[in-house]
Amino acid sequence: MELWEETELCFPQLLNSSCRRTLRPRSLSMLIYVTLSFVSLLTVVLNLLVIVSISHFKKLHTPTNLLLLSLAVSDFLVGLLMVFQIMLIDGCWFFGDLMCSLYFLLDYVITCSSIGTMVLISVDRYVAICDPLKYPAKVTEDRVKVCVCLCWALSVAFQCLLLRDNLQQPGRYSSCSGECVVVVGYVDGIVDVLVSFVGPVTVVIVLYLRVFAVAVAQARTVRSHVTAAANRDSLKFTARKSEIKAFKTVSIVILVFLICVCPYFCVTLSGGDSVLSASSVAFVMCLFYLNSCLNPLIYALFYPWFRKSIKLIVSLQILESGSCEANVLLNMELWEETELCFPQLLNSSCRRTLRPRSLSMLIYVTLSFISLLTVVLNLLVIVSISHFKKLQTPTNILLLSLAASDFLVGFIMFFQILIINGCWYLGDLACSLYFLLDYIITSSSVGTVVLISIDRYVAICHPLHYPTKVTNGRAKFFGSLCWIGSALCHGLMLKDNVQSPGRFSSCRGECVVIIDYVAGLVNFFLTFIGPVIVIVVLYIRVFAVAASQARAMRSRVAAVTAQEAVKVTVNKSEMKAARTLGVVVVVFLICLCPYYCVTLSAEDAVVSASSAAFVICLYYLNSCMNPLIYAFFYPWFRKCIKMIVTLQILRPGSCETNVLETH
Incomplete structure (x- = not known):
């Protein structure tokens, strides 16, 4: 088994043209494969829960949640794409040059669209906090859907243009069989970093600084007028408080995203000759993939409606007729206190076992x-x-x-x-x-x-x-x-x-x-x-x-x-x-x-x-x-x-x- 780990060639039958694999101790290799496989599987399952939740329950079809749905789709694809990254850990690619180019294209498209979605989420929170009276008119479901589709379409078009040489002649920059690399021109690489990272990150930071300032001002106003507020004003303050709570949750998502994705672009920006080898960027790619797994966990921690949706999905109650009309936005505590299995059958339904949420x-x-x-x-x-x-x-x-x-x-x-x-x-x-x-x-x-x-x-x-x-x-x-x-x-x-x-x-x-x-x-x-x-x-x-x-x-x-x-x-x-x-x-x-x-x-x-x-x-x-x-x-x-x-x-x-x- 030790010698198995020491086999250096990706294709032993091609002695003169095969690439050499990255050698690691057997225990370390097993740890990497098992860990990444687990993260990949968890990413797919958790984001699938987000996708099913928002898609199925009509009460969740809000502009903000549609943006979270777009983010969940990209994270779901990340989980699937991670299978190929696991295969590249030892530096060997077995699917040919065309698949290598398509793999990098899909990877870049997902990254770019995720960042674009983050910008849209920031704009959504900016309007909701800074201009709440005009928010329902400015940010509608249809406009959000158009913006999301436009974000994905532009990401695909831009990355296809960026990798055009690699797509037209797959494998033209490979030095041996089993290598998977793409070459991006220096100018193209700089433009890519500016358009898909520096620019969007700058917009996100500026918007959130503005939102933070407004949120702090609103908090002071609420504290100073809370005893004299009329019923109408109280309702207005309650609405703003709800929006600020959503802002805090989405802020955590964006902060974690930036922490996980920054190293990837830093490596891209500092890479010599802009040659990106899949095996050499394994760590930063895995950090990006980990972010895709963390997002649903953040939703579960801060969003009661997501926890309630998970319960309905796991218990197969979403298969019941009319379940899509369920109001999963209702108070979660009241949901937990419902004693009957079938509330509509008061006299014949069993009682559920009550536990803390x-x-x-x-x-x-x-x-x-x-x-x-x-x-x-x-x-x-x-x-x-x-x-x-x-x-x-x-x-x-x-x-x-x-x-x-x-x-x-x-x-x-x-x-x-x-x-x-x-x-x-x-x-x-x-x-x-x-x-x-x-x-x-x-x-x-x-x-x-x-x-x-x-x-x-x-x-x-x-x-x-x-x-x-x-x-x-x-x-x-x-x-x-x-x-x-x-x-x-x-x-x-x-x-x-x-x-x-x-x-x-x-x-x-x-x-x-x-x-x-x-x-x-x-x-x-x-x-x-x-x-x-x-x-x-x-x-x-x-x-x-x-x-x-x-x-x-x-x-x-x-x-x-x-x-x-x-x-x-x-x-x-x-x-x-x-x-x-x-x-x-x-x-x-x-x-x-x-x-x-x-x-x-x-x-x-x-x-x-x-x-x-x-x-x-x-x-x-x-x-x-x-x-x-x-x-x-x-x-x-x-x-x-x-x-x-x-x-x-x-x-x-x-x-x-x-x-x-x-x-």
């Missing part, structure tokens, strides 16, 4: 993050084992089955987030199917861990028979049998709930299933007690054999023959795999035991989704941890992540790559 937001954000991370990480495991033929061993096929269940857990967790407050909005049939799928995934995961334990038992205790007893075909067969058996078992156990959905619900918005006491005990022994006993017994036996082999190796290490040395190496490799999978099994049991303890102790075997939220989330957390364990213990998984993130798996023949090589 800050705690509710923390729960939703945390669980959404875990859900997203679970899906992405396990998708990496699935792609790795499915794509690379060298990884398709019996043990890894079982890990693939476990990753598939963990991947589904990430999706299931979305529904668990929805019922955190005790309300279910998707109907009784969806509730029954949710519990059925949850039980199938849990049961199949336990079964897969049993198969992994058997695999390690045979590999350590009967190494000579392992290649004949444990084959890919048998691993696939038993993995499939595990899933089919789980589906049949739980389909039979929940047949009453599936046939008559909602028969046990006491009110609208409740999601419960009732399991017969005897059936619950049988299920408990079949899907937990029995498998856990098997796992513990097998791993005790594996541990005993591994300890005896370790003692034998230490006592005979000096006299071992060449043939025996090979055998010892194989056993050592298998024991290392056993230790890694042992960690997976232990973490799995720790996270799963509380779930079954709650199930066993539940009165009348009634399992409520809201009451079991904590133990289910603990189980979901295990699904997120498994890929992290693989990344920590398995060099081949780290190598696969690098190839996936850098899109090297798209090369023809990449599936034949031996990712198990350690050299």
Whole structure:
């Protein structure tokens, strides 16, 4: 694996024309890739929430919010574009010269349009604070839409003119294969900096100095006349106070934007010969990308309507008819105090679980993050084992089955987030199917861990028979049998709930299933007690054999023959795999035991989704941890992540790559 990091050429088959990659320690490379991938994913998701919020709710269609929508679109594109920047971290470009030029064009267009949007936001706040009586007439939705479209169109036209030579002859300035650079003339570069940075920043600063002076004057006026103000004047002062609050929030957005984007233009301005290499500006580009991730967090911190919109989106209430008419600008505290799941059904609606607003937001954000991370990480495991033929061993096929269940857990967790407050909005049939799928995934995961334990038992205790007893075909067969058996078992156990959905619900918005006491005990022994006993017994036996082999190796290490040395190496490799999978099994049991303890102790075997939220989330957390364990213990998984993130798996023949090589 160390030599893998030391490979210097981007295209090893092109010895004389290939560029050299930037060499870094393996740990640093992994840290960079994982961090930037996380930031990219978070940027896309958070800005998508902003886009959906403002686009869906009509009450949010104000001039200021339309400008924030334009900014969110550019930030969303930044998150997508960051995938290519991640690929360029080591200085190698694999998509050809035309794609390189288009990448830089899109990057410049997004940057320029973002700055233009910031200027428009500054103008909007200037008119709102300094000339509030004329604001409704001067700043309308139609005018804002025209200005936004004009900003994007001018950005595209200007940057196409700036990069015309690079677009007409892509790769004309590349010195080797795998290099991605564009060359901008010195005069063009100066004009670009002046038009798309110095000029706009000057306008923004001047406008905000003027707005700040007016805001301070208004604050003094309010304080001096507050006791003698009439009702009409009070309303005027209240309106101004609201505008000033919006001004403060948008000011933070602009300040953070300038802090993050200034280094990029400073590097551009000081670059020798105006040659901009994607790898050389990695840091300043990542700083710009980080700003795109911070903007939605600022909205969530200062805008109650955005927090309310997130809650409506996550709970899928935006799918209800007429949801676009919801007034998300209403007082957030009153929203939190609404007790009924369906306020329009006063006599039949369930009551929601009331929590402080800050705690509710923390729960939703945390669980959404875990859900997203679970899906992405396990998708990496699935792609790795499915794509690379060298990884398709019996043990890894079982890990693939476990990753598939963990991947589904990430999706299931979305529904668990929805019922955190005790309300279910998707109907009784969806509730029954949710519990059925949850039980199938849990049961199949336990079964897969049993198969992994058997695999390690045979590999350590009967190494000579392992290649004949444990084959890919048998691993696939038993993995499939595990899933089919789980589906049949739980389909039979929940047949009453599936046939008559909602028969046990006491009110609208409740999601419960009732399991017969005897059936619950049988299920408990079949899907937990029995498998856990098997796992513990097998791993005790594996541990005993591994300890005896370790003692034998230490006592005979000096006299071992060449043939025996090979055998010892194989056993050592298998024991290392056993230790890694042992960690997976232990973490799995720790996270799963509380779930079954709650199930066993539940009165009348009634399992409520809201009451079991904590133990289910603990189980979901295990699904997120498994890929992290693989990344920590398995060099081949780290190598696969690098190839996936850098899109090297798209090369023809990449599936034949031996990712198990350690050299």
